[in-house]
Every structure is written in C-alpha cells, then in structure tokens.
Amino acid sequence: MPPRQAPSAPRVGAAAQLQALQQAILTLGFVRPGSLVRRYMPCGKPACRCMARPPRLHGPYNQWTYKVAGRTKTMRLSEDQARLCQEWLRNHKQLKRLVRQMEQLSLRETDRVLGAISRR
Numbered sequence: 001m002p003p004r005q006a007p008s009a010p011r012v013g014a015a016a017q018l019q020a021l022q023q024a025i026l027t028l029g030f031v032r033p034g035s036l037v038r039r040y041m042p043c044g045k046p047a048c049r050c051m052a053r054p055p056r057l058h059g060p061y062n063q064w065t066y067k068v069a070g071r072t073k074t075m076r077l078s079e080d081q082a083r084l085c086q087e088w089l090r091n092h093k094q095l096k097r098l099v100r101q102m103e104q105l106s107l108r109e110t111d112r113v114l115g116a117i118s119r120r
C-alpha cells in the first residue's frame, strides 16, 4: 500500500515520472537544432549538364538548415559531417519531446496541487 500523502503533495507516481524524464535528459549528448536535407542543385554555368534539357543536377549535397530570429542559416556538410550532425539533431528532437512531456506532466500535477490548496 502506498504511503498516505497530503493532497497538496506531489503524487508518488508523478514524482517518479518527473524523475524519469529528468534522467532521460541527462543522458542526451550535444543537441543541435535545425534539420538536414539532401539536395540536388544546378551550378548555374550555362554550358553545364545541370543547365541541359533535361537537366542533370549536381549532388546530392547534405545541407543543414536552421532558422534563427527569422533568418535561415544553412551549412553544406560532407557525408561524415552529416552522419555526426544526424545524431545531434536526433538528440535535439528527443530533448524537445522530453521537455513537452515534462510540461504536460507538470501541468497536470501542478493543477492538482493548486486545486487541492484552493479547497482548503
């Protein structure tokens, strides 16, 4: 049987869930925002195959893009760089997912605690 708690105390289950989310965040490595795309592009030289009909574009190129303060930053990456980047991007997505879960859990739990206090 779980220990009895005051209604304004965090539930044991909620506290454990919070701790699990915190632990998961601690295990993440570097987190890199943005996204990675593979693109084929024309170089623009009039005599090049990329300007022929049908065009044979150059690439694929790995391109990292990141929107910051309304401006899009881009960076071209080698295959090795793209592989590394992929892991950091995954970590960033995971971090955002965990933060969202922490927010949802916290909203539920703090609503409950606030409700319990207001009824006193």
Ligand SMILES: [Zn+2]
Pocket: 042, 043, 044, 045, 048, 049, 050, 051, 058
């Ligand atoms: Zn070209």
